[in-house]
Amino acid sequence: DAKTTQPPSMDCAEGRAANLPCNHSTISGNEYVYWYRQIHSQGPQYIIHGLKNNETNEMASLIITEDRKSSTLILPHATLRDTAVYYCIVINTGTSYGKLTFGQGTILTVHP
Amino acid sequence: GAVVSQHPSWVICKSGTSVKIECRSLDFQATTMFWYRQFPKQSLMLMATSNEGSKATYEQGVEKDKFLINHASLTLSTLTVTSAHPEDSSFYICSARRQGPYGYTFGSGTRLTVV
Numbered sequence: 001d002a003k004t005t006q007p008p009s010m011d012c013a014e015g016r017a018a019n020l021p022c023n024h025s026t027i028s029g030n031e032y033v034y035w036y037r038q039i040h041s042q043g044p045q046y047i048i049h050g051l052k053n054n055e056t057n058e059m060a061s062l063i064i065t066e067d068r069k070s071s072t073l074i075l076p077h078a079t080l081r082d083t084a085v086y087y088c089i090v091i092n093t094g095t096s097y098g099k100l101t102f103g104q105g106t107i108l109t110v111h112p
Numbered sequence: 113g114a115v116v117s118q119h120p121s122w123v124i125c126k127s128g129t130s131v132k133i134e135c136r137s138l139d140f141q142a143t144t145m146f147w148y149r150q151f152p153k154q155s156l157m158l159m160a161t162s163n164e165g166s167k168a169t170y171e172q173g174v175e176k177d178k179f180l181i182n183h184a185s186l187t188l189s190t191l192t193v194t195s196a197h198p199e200d201s202s203f204y205i206c207s208a209r210r211q212g213p214y215g216y217t218f219g220s221g222t223r224l225t226v227v
Contacts, residue, residue: 034215043118043205043218044156087155099146100207100216102156 004088009107012082018075020106022088025069031092033064034100035073037084037108044087044102047073078110114140116208118219125196125226133191133222135206141186142208146216147179150203162189196226 005023012018024033032051036044048055048062050071055062061074075082087105115138125131135145143164148156160176162168162183170176178200180192189208193200206219 036218038156041203041221041223043116043207043221046215046217049215085155099158099161101158102148104155 004090004103006086006088006103006106008104009109012075012078012108012110014080014110014112015077018073018078018082018108018110020073020075020086020088020108021070022073023070024088024090027068027090028092031090033062033068033071034089034091035060035062036087036089037082038087038105039081039084047086078108080110080112082108083110084108114208114210114217116142116206116217116219118206118222120222121220122223123225125224127197127226128195130192130194131196131224133193133204133206133224135189135191135208135219137187137208137217140208140210142189142210143186144209145183145189146207146209147181147189147191148205148207150205150221156205159191193224196224198226200224201226 032049034049035047038044048060050062064071085105085107087102117136119134145162147159149159150156158171159174160168160170160181162181164183164186168181183189203221205221207216209216
């Protein structure tokens, strides 16, 4: 599975949009981009995923560049409860195992 | 939505004893489940992949005789930490995969403390 690169930490003011970048320059055509977040001492929570089109759900938006080498997770109106570690993961869900390998992620701190 | 229940949420045990952690998929069948370990301020480290009805596949450096994984049904996988020692104290998390590109659902984790 392709490796991802994320900034180690980011800050965001409450109520503002949080834009979390992820680089996945070695992604292949059948690999999806998944985003998860982990709030302290909890299991990771699924946020969103996409292949090549931009995606939006009730939690966030995912913008994937045309060449698919990078993506941005957007939390449109960040709240204090969005403070967490955000993981960008690229995975081929078509393989027999399709295991998720976590990098270090981005620690997002939302402040008042 | 897909729900994975992990039990217990925390456990304290004495050195030398064994601890079993359960991971259940409540509303879907999970042919594949994953077990992770997480130390403080570190990322999740994949320990093993279990497939229903077959032996688990362990990641390099993970002792299969120490971390016994059983995936006897499509809704239940168990991780048994045998002869636990203080260095096994960690946060253990399971994950279940649904068929197709539906993503992976994680349990709430188990905090193991070995004293």
